[in-house]
Each structure stands twice: as C-alpha cells, then as structure tokens.
Amino acid sequence: MDEKTMVTDALVGINGELKMFGDMIAQTENQELKQCLKQIRNQAEMSQETMYELARRKSYYIPAAKASPQEIEHVKSILSQPQMR
Secondary structure, eight states: OOHHHHHHHHHHHHHHHHHHHHHHHHHOOOHHHHHHHHHHHHHHHHHHHHHHHHHHHTTSOOOOOOOOHHHHHHHHHHHHSOOOO
C-alpha cells in the first residue's frame, strides 16, 4: 500500500469517526459521557487537520476552488429564509 492510499484511508476513517461522535454526542443524555465524547471528538478533529495538511502538502488532496462572494451570498440568502413546514 502506498503512502497516498494510507493518508487517504486515514482521512476517510477520521471523517467517519467525527460524524459518529457528533451523532453520539447529540443522542446521549449523560453529561459526563457527553463531555468525554466531545474531548475524543476534539482530538479526532486535531488528527484530521494534521492528516489534511499532510495530504495538501504532498498534493494527495487538492481542495475545490474557493467560492466567489456572489456564491457565498446566494447560499447565505437561501439558508436565512424561513423554513416551510
């Protein structure tokens, strides 16, 4: 297995863990457990940032182009509209 594959696999795994921790945090009522899960999630986020920076440095990951100011304003306007239910 080459380095690019290992870095990519690690990022995919960490991203999955972040989603899982977010789901668990939202679903638990136990405050002590919730706090523990938040700490673990924060550590996973730091690991994800480290792996992301490594992937960018080595050109294993190339992010999408930055959104234009008009695109940003369009999304903001959509998200700020009252939700119909």
